[in-house]
Amino acid sequence: MRYLPSKGIGVQPDLLHPALMASRLGMQSLAVGRPAADDPDEQAGLSEISLNGSPRHCLQLLAPILRDLSQADRPGWLSLIDPPLPISHKWLRASGLDPQRILIIRPRRGMDTLKLCCDILELGHSHTVVSWLTSPAGNHLLDRAAHRGHCASLNIRMGTQA
DSSP: OOOOSSSHHHHHHHHHHHHHHHHHHHHHHTTTTTTOOOOHHHOEEEEEEESSSSSHHHHHHHHHHHHHHHTOSSSSSSEEEEEOOOOOHHHHHHHHOOOGGGEEEEOTTTOHHHHHHHHHHTTTTEEEEOOOOOOGGGGGHHHHHHHHHTOOOEEEOOOOOO
């Protein structure tokens, strides 16, 4: 049996919205009774997301995550280091993100993207640095740099559908 591709772009996000909202409410209830996360080191460190599917579908799933990060009530930039080519200021605006709070940084030819990510993290001018590194070999370096810069590092692995 073959399934026809969906022609509507709002179908999948509608399915995920209740799950995302439930997880958000669950996280808020866990935070009750705990001291506020005013300590920057408490939010510093590396997180990773793995998305599989078509690049267009992955970007649809990624948009709400980036929107939440861009609206964070924390000082500093949301820095996107070497994002996929479709991510541009035009895409940010079309996805409902505020390009005024987001830096898109593309390395020059021959630059080491991992080193660039670590340098941006250590500077500490970003509340979150988002990267698209494919190898887990540098995860410990990203985590250490995030702690030094008192910011969060989010690495996104985008695969393809098998």
